[in-house]
Amino acid sequence: MHFVFVVVAFILIFFEYGNGFTLEGIPVEGSTQIYGGCHKFIGKIYCENGATILSRARVKLWEADNKFLNDGDDFIAIASIARDGTFLIDTCFYDRFTFIKLGDAQVYLEFQNACRRNDFYYGRLAKPGKFLYYEIPKIGHEISVVYSE
Secondary structure, X not given: OHHHXXXXXXXXXXXXXXXXXXOOOOEHHHOEEEOOEEEEEEEEEEEOOOOOOOOOOEEEEEEEOOOOOOOOOEEEEEEXXXXXXXXXXXXXXXXXXXXXXXXXXXXXXXXXXXXXXXXXXXXXXXXXXXXXXXXXXXXXXXXXXXXXX
């Protein structure tokens, strides 16, 4: 019995249970909370440095995890970004173990290869059904919403 207690204590300390950060480094508290099911994420990105959007630009939707053992974020969907910067992610997501709609989830967007090759940026604000304008910064990886319709 004591052995089980020691193992559980070690796991909780080693994995920093409840630390609020995912393996990708995005705080769960800063992500957008939504309910599981079907959603559309639409928007447009701009490069702060004035560059055009690269043809390989992609946007990914992730669920930020803050679960026991912090098992990493869950990939939900990916979409291409048009050369004018517009994108649409039309997806449905469910709990990966029970295949039922999630009660709620914290999601964020990851933009890849948008303004510079092999680079990535995170947008914590991702409101389904609302058209948002994002600006890719010259420095750093955190995107800000500059306008919404």
